[in-house]
């Protein structure tokens with residue numbers, strides 16, 4: 372399993388009557404940026420949570436760097452940015468980050484915080500109380516918190532929702548730089564131009580990956596002119 | 611178990627509440643208000659006139675003692691036979707029957723109404739003290755009805771302190787942990803190396819800190835402002851307090867697993883807090899409870915905290931007194947059970 376960051380095979384998860392994942396397969400190599408594309412409720416978040424050890428699949432196999440998700444989490448290999456910014460609103464940006472830093476066991480706290488804040492361009496809001504920040508700023512703090520401990524796998528659940536275009540471009544530059552250093556990134560998104568920046572895409576629908584490949588491959592396979600119509604066609608074809 | 615992670619959780623909780631001035635205020639102000647009300651209540655009952663009968667057939671110099679007692683404020687005394695006095699106590703026309711023997715004074719209190727009994731005992735003790743050194747030997751107090759525990763004027767202070775520590779910390783920890791669940795931060799914590807035990811321990815440390823600050827303020831207030839006498843060591847009081855708070859934090863975490871929102875959490879108060887108030891010694895001394903309710907009191911942590919606090923605060927027992935140790939042991943057992951339950955209630959797989 373050398374070189375594999377994520378290995379998922381036949382993953383199934385149901386919540387009561389809803390079958391969120393129905394035999395999902397996905398493999399991600401180390402250092403790749405892979406986008407998860409799919410409509411609302413298709414199972415993106417559920418799959419990401421399974422990788423973070425927060426959802427236990429009923430069937431199938433999930434491993435992260437060859438380990439069970441729980442072990443990978445305990446070893447500090449995973450950075451998870453949740454879909455909604457999960458932060459302590461009563462605390463300052465700095466206090467939030469310091470707390471998450473301590474949990475991850477990183478020692479050079481001050482440096483880690485400065486770097487993470489630099490990445491999301493929020494140094495000037497270091498001492499602001501999180502609940503007073505704008506929605507986009509909170510998203511940025513949430514990303515900073517996921518980056519703090521320099522994880523080898525970043526799970527980003529719609530990380531750029533509410534982030535302005537300029538900063539979004541900066542984010543992607545940063546993701547690229549991280550990937551260059553060998554960090555693996557799995558990112559869910561609805562935004563097509565963002566999807567086009569990924570090394571590879573997985574189209575997910577009703578809990579299964581229906582197509583996989585680069586943006587160009589998928590567009591060509593669907594015989595479409597752009598990624599968006601390719602996505603629609605492939606989704607319809609699988610229905 | 612990583613001390614650093616536990617400390618991080620504890621520090622975070624302190625930081626969160628440090629900014630929540632209203633919660634901090636309530637933590638301290640609400641009990642002070644209640645204490646003052648209680649103080650006023652006891653104060654007035656202390657001023658109610660104690661109707662005493664001096665048993666002429668069993669006392670020396672009954673007439674003189676009765677006259678002297680009658681002359682002091684707050685006591686109305688007359689002289690009658692022991693049997694007549696007893697009948698008056700039963701009929702509710704007298705509160706106390708005194709026997710002044712050569713060995714000292716024995717006071718038989720009517721005792722059915724704790725509030726009144728406390729006031730009567732205090733008035734009589736004050737009056738006897740005024741009679742001079744010979745009577746200053748503390749009287750032997752007996753009861754026609756009821757027991758011995760609740761007659762001290764200040765017996766209620768430790769109970770109120772224990773109750774408020776329990777109540778507020780329970781409420782705060784329930785709501786904090788509920789927010790942790792609903793805001794998604796718990797999910798974030800579970801996707802980090804933090805273990806469930808470390809999280810619970812961090813909560814315990816953080817809230818115990820608040821509880822001890824609260825206790826320090828309350829104890830100072832009751833002692834210095836309300837003038838409640840207290841004998842035990844401060845350390846002993848804090849140890850009992852900390853043991854109780856651990857139970858209440860863990861219970862709060864446990865309850866938060868069964869509540870979907872703050873409103874539902876509030877609805878647990880009647881279930882968790884009210885029985886403790888009624889049966890744990892706050893309103894009625896545990897040994898005064900009807901037989902039917904006593905088994906329930908026996909499974910409430912507050913019952914033991916109340917008893918232990920009363921022992922160390924009012925009676926001045928040391929921490930290693932067998933009674934205090936037994937109570938602490940029982941509270942510790944509750945602690946182990948609730949902490950275990952709290953840890954089990956936090957599942958890594960949130961769904």
Ligand SMILES: Nc1ncnc2c1ncn2[C@@H]1O[C@H](COP(=O)(O)OP(=O)(O)OP(=O)(O)O)[C@@H](O)[C@H]1O
Pocket residue numbers: 386387389390391409410411412413414415416417418454961
């Ligand atoms: N904890 C849960 N309890 C019950 N049902 C759930 C739970 N989590 C997810 N589901 C259901 O599983 C399905 C997949 O949800 P999921 O959140 O994975 O979708 P998603 O692809 O992330 O959607 P979106 O693009 O809206 O974020 C949905 O039908 C959802 O209702």
Ligand SMILES: [Mg+2]
Pocket residue numbers: 415416417454528
């Ligand atoms: Mg989602």
